[in-house]
Amino acid sequence: MKLIDRSFDKDGSGQVTLLPEDPEDMWHAFNLVAVGDSLRSTTIRKVQNESATGSVSSSKIRTTLTVTIETIDFDTAACVLRVKGRNIQENQYVKMGAYHTLDLELNRKFTLAKECWDAIAIDRIEQACDIEKKADVAALVMQEGLAHLCLLTGSMTVVRAKIETNIPRKRRGSCEQHDKGLGRFYESVMQGILRHVNFEIVKCVLVASPGFVKDQFCEYMFSQAIKTDCKIITENKSKFLLVHSSSGFKHSLKEVLQDPSVTAKLADTKAAGEVKLLEQFYIMLQHEPDRAYYGIKHVESASESEAIETLLISDRLFRAQDVPTRRRYVALVEKVKDLGGDVKIFSSLHVSGEQLDQLTGVAAILRFPIPEIDEEDATDSDED
């Protein structure tokens, strides 16, 4: 993402103009826009013209529209952001108040104006525009009969393909069906790689599985690539990195990102950092349960006591539709920051973020134990 222009007033209102460059930027944009903001972008509008004789012709016109946002949709798989709202700047084609749905496009700039830009949103822009923090990694987690092919970017984990094949078991006296099924499975996984992994962008392909599935698969893939003279694979052989995982389900991606050989390569990627931090939280919960809390109520009361050392918070919470809820979380983050605490905003698209989401979305590691919180409300109701 490129920041083209920004102008903030003293009261916090203002606007920024951004240019999204890759699909991940759409995800950032999705986290920036909120209902009630206004958004200007070029778009295509179908306009009907009535000629003097009364005949009607319709044509598609590229025009620039500004809308106040009413609904926001994001498709994670395709990375498409659509924003619906009412026009607030009349032009020759579109009347005031007419509804329009803006599809944000890559390489077309858009301007977003907010009543109030908070720290979270500004951080998000900085993060999005930081070109340093980019590492595209493809990860393949597999087990016999099941494979997930994911693309990992700074703030997204997108499952590009899920391959599930039934592989007959070995049976006394015949394992042809087993071998055949396995061959078929490897073939479809390899096709998945060829189709979804762009080796120009991807720096590393992690292949993870329990047992020997990964070795077997790579053996198959490279021999197949030589047979079929598939240059893409043979040329990028060095990009494949074999890692152990306990299963082929998506959440074992977490184990992959914790693997020492992977962390060495991806040290400063957000995904790996988040996994590590969440692990720290769990270890703290194990050893000193009074220093690890989760759930907004618990965390807020810890924040009251100025005890929070690290705050783990999911970006899902900032996408809350109603303003007071968002403000509550923003206030929490700002308070923690003011007191010198560390705030980590997890991307809800990563596996670790997904887990944090399930864990109410907010958790904290404290500086000192506060046993009282725990006793206070055994009947806490917001945990549902």
Place this chain on the structure above:
Amino acid sequence: MSRHRNIRSMNVHDEYEGYDDVYGHSVEDDYGVSPATEAQFMYRRSEAPRLSSFIEESKKESIEEEEEYDYDDQEDHDHSLSDSQTFQWPRLSDQNEARLRSCLEEIHNVIGDSVPQHVLVDTVMKCDFDLDKALDAVLSLQDKPKEARPPPTAAAPPRTQGAGAGDRWQQAPAADSCHPKEEAAPRVAQVSTPRRQVKTGFQPVATRSKQVTTGFQVPPTDTREVIAENGLGGNTEAGDREDQQAMPTSQKAAGKTKQVLDVAAELSKRDEGKEVINMVIIGHVDAGKSTLMGHLLYRMGHVNKKTMHKYEVESQKAGKASFAYAWVLDETGEERVRGITMDVGLTKFETDHKVVTLLDAPGHRDFIPNMITGAAQADVAILVVDASTGEFEAGFEAGGQTREHAMLVRSLGVTQLAVAVNKLDTVGWSENRYQEIVKKLGHFLKQAGFKDSDVVYIPVSGLQGENLIKPASEPPLTAWYKGPCLLQQIDSFKSPPRPVDKPFRFCVSDVFKGMGSGFSVAGRMVAGSIQNGTRVMVMPSGETATVKGIAIHDFPMNWACAGDHATLTITGTDIMKVSVGSVLCDLANPIQAASRIKARVIIFNIDVPITKGFPVVFHYQTLSEPANIRKLISLLHKSTGEVTRNKPRCLSKGNNAVIEVELNRPVCLELYKDNKDLGRFMLRYGSATIAAGVVTEIP
């Protein structure tokens, strides 16, 4: 000129967008339409709409109607002579009117307008709105006007077309009466040469008179039920086309199982009264599980000398001479090359009093999911431990699989355990070493929940074959060991009671293409019994299928019951609808499929505490599914089971708790109190088993 420009600059794509949505423009130029199809879609002004013919009515009404027909019948004769001028549309009830019209339309479809309307109306009324009969009558009138109407027997009923919508109705359960001819009379098994070759569907001939010449009669019930009841002496029947194909099967099946077999009685007769027992072999990787069992099988003569010799030569070539016996059970190339078992090897042997299904589980840490699959199917277990110096400790200490496996099988309901202290020859059959192991293990196994009386220790050597099927002969061993050999111990295991009288449940562990039609599923009969030809339901897909063949260890059988490891051949459903983890069950008592359950769990030794939102892998029977812990409901007291705390923040090791688990996909489950085997599960996270649980509630 300007207009031309308009057209030239016109964006055709834009202009025509939504073109297909426009109503009322004709598309017939694009398609060649057959007259019959055309007739279905053409609106004939001469005929009133016949919407009412599609309205469902209850069966009761249709019975009442029948009486009316008789009345109409008599009245018809008065009209029969009237000609087209004086012809008046008969006064009929709404329903009969609708029937009449639908019949007329069908007849028009077939013969066109060559016969006057009033003649048709008469004929239809005479034939009680029965399309086939009426058509027959009309056609014979046309052909030989003077010849009397042929007797309405089933001998030559024409196959006629049920028009589009009507077709679908026929396949609906018999309760709807839009096609009265179906209800009105018994169906007939065979339909002879159709006069008109229209293919879609057919209406079985309905003869009022009971002079049916072929086939059997049955009350018109749903075909599926009838097949299921075949064993009870129900009659055969023919329904719609689909069922006619299925008929040979059902008749054959009916022949085979004239009455329901008394499974309990049959069971006691089978295999000369030997009891079936499922035994899983567990233990740390390289403890010698496969070798031990491979050697046992060889000694018992289940592997012929030639094959064994081949294995010996080949394994020697591969530089793994000591793996020759393991190759009996490790059959895939990968397993042999690596020298470890990856998937459960399944085989069978017989002892004096038992038929043993042997499940050779993999010991490697990464294959514990496979091991769980095997252990979930077992009644008893043999824990193999490596006695050689350092190896026992490696397997037994944290990180070894000896503990985890023992905990797992205990949690999966195995109570009887034999510990084979293997490779004792490497320490010179030292009694001290044996006692040391027994002491260490005994302590642990007691903690794990095995009763002392249910655990037996046997010193063996898998590679040398010592103390396997014959009592010990090595002097250093016989000096201090007087107990039974491994085979004797296996023979003395107690077979658990089998829930034969419960509703049928079959857990699928493997799906593959067998020989012949359909496909095969292998798995374990958990409850109830199954016989050839039975219709079963496949859960969670909800499909019904027919069991066409049953084989137990490759021997074809007519039936199988709880406890057996069977391979069922299935037809009537797609292979995609059945997967590993599916449950075949009784049609009348299907198993529940749920994606959210409440369960009581016991937490094992874990490094990180369990909170809500914790991602786990849910292992259940043969299935493993990703799941999430949605809620921690309450913490229970270990021994009393009382709630000690509601909504705990986290669960740590040794806790006993009630939690809610959410699965990604629905899984077939039963409550623990209803069926112990189907109510147990394990939770794993990373490479560790973190909890064992039982299902307490399926919301």
